Every structure is written in C-alpha cells, then in structure tokens.
Amino acid sequence: MTKGVMLMNSTQEKNLEVRRVYNEHLGASVVKALEANGFKASYAPTAEEAVEKVLALIPEGSTVGVPGSSTIRELGLFETLRARGCKILEHWDPALAPEDKLQRLEDENTSGIYLSSSNGVTLDGKLVNIDGTGNRVAAMAWARNRIIFVVGINKISRDVETAIQRIRDVATPLNAISKGVELPCVKTGFCVDCRVPNRYCRATLVLERNPMGREAHVIIVGTNLGY
Numbered sequence: 001m002t003k004g005v006m007l008m009n010s011t012q013e014k015n016l017e018v019r020r021v022y023n024e025h026l027g028a029s030v031v032k033a034l035e036a037n038g039f040k041a042s043y044a045p046t047a048e049e050a051v052e053k054v055l056a057l058i059p060e061g062s063t064v065g066v067p068g069s070s071t072i073r074e075l076g077l078f079e080t081l082r083a084r085g086c087k088i089l090e091h092w093d094p095a096l097a098p099e100d101k102l103q104r105l106e107d108e109n110t111s112g113i114y115l116s117s118s119n120g121v122t123l124d125g126k127l128v129n130i131d132g133t134g135n136r137v138a139a140m141a142w143a144r145n146r147i148i149f150v151v152g153i154n155k156i157s158r159d160v161e162t163a164i165q166r167i168r169d170v171a172t173p174l175n176a177i178s179k180g181v182e183l184p185c186v187k188t189g190f191c192v193d194c195r196v197p198n199r200y201c202r203a204t205l206v207l208e209r210n211p212m213g214r215e216a217h218v219i220i221v222g223t224n225l226g227y
C-alpha cells in the first residue's frame, strides 16, 4: 500500500455507493421541483462535474461577482476562470482595502455573472438565504446579470421553515467558526436567536419562483459543499 493512502473496507465502499444512489434520487427530485418553479436546474454527481457545468455558463472574459461563499471557493474555480480571461470581483479579497469594500460589494452585484451558493434549497424548489449585510439577498432578488447557484446536497431541507432552522443551527455557527467570529451559536452549536451587535442573521430571502425576467441557474451537487 502506498504510504498515506487509506484503502476503504467493503462496508465503507458499500456505504459510499448507497449514498451516491440516494443523492442522485434526492437531487433529481429537487431539480424537478426547481424547474417547476421556473429555475434552470441540473444535477452534478461530483464537484468536478459541477465545475464543468459552471464553466459552460460563463463566457470567456466575463466579469464574475462572487459574494461570501465557502462553496464557490471550495470548488477552486478562481484560477480556472482567470485562465479563461475572467475578472473575479470579490469582497473577501485579502488585498482589498477596507475603504474599497462598499464599492466592491456594488461591483459584485452588477457583474456580468453572479456566482454564488444558496444557504438552503427546499424539496419543493425554493431557495432560502440569510444575510448579515444584505448584499447577497439583494443580488439574488434583483439584478440584470445571469445568476448561478451551486448547492451541495447537504443544503437540502424539507421546507422553508426547516431550511431556516438548518441555516441558523448549522450553517451560521460553522461559517462564524471559519472566520474566527465569536457568536453565541458558536459556543452552543445551535442558534439562540441572539441580540449581539455582530449577529449574522438580519435579512432573510425566499425565492419561491425564478424572479421575473432573470436568468437563474441552480446546480445541485451530489456531495457536501460549504456549510
């Protein structure tokens, strides 16, 4: 055995296959529901196939706005997009001066392509997002650009209520931990509906249907991505 390479035992291999089949069926159900709500939706079994789908939707040389999204960064798309002549606009850019942040947020939202994840997607094809600043939910509710959502299978919930619950109980504390931000949910491991000054949860958007006149694509990925 090559040093550092762990072989799977037969139960692990079987469980992986069980999970693959389950994700494929769940993904197909959600894609169908999203399409019924007017979104252009598709399923990608793996992160690599999701990347191919995203690239097919972004013309070379585009400006691509990327808000705070762990999923998009996990896909490692930035280098590939830059190699295709795309310009990435992101306010998480470590080189960005604090005084330029507001302008960058505006530039993200008005870019040619808006590339994001969604905090949640429901079994009946609704997209649920919660913001602290409100920049993402603003761009998701209205902009002139093409919007692409890439959503890991871990973000599927039964309905809007359980999606909001998952975002607050799971996604928000994980997100805060990743940024080293102290929030009450980080300490407890679940939401306590806090009143602290740096509370993350301030603006909730539910896209019940594809917004009128918007070209919105949703790619459901059969693997866990982001929070």
Ligand code: SF4
Pocket (backbone or CB within 6 Å): 167, 168, 169, 172, 173, 183, 184, 185, 186, 190, 191, 192, 193, 194, 195, 198, 199, 200, 201
């Ligand atoms: S309301 Fe407060 S405690 Fe609850 S998830 Fe949001 S930031 Fe965390």
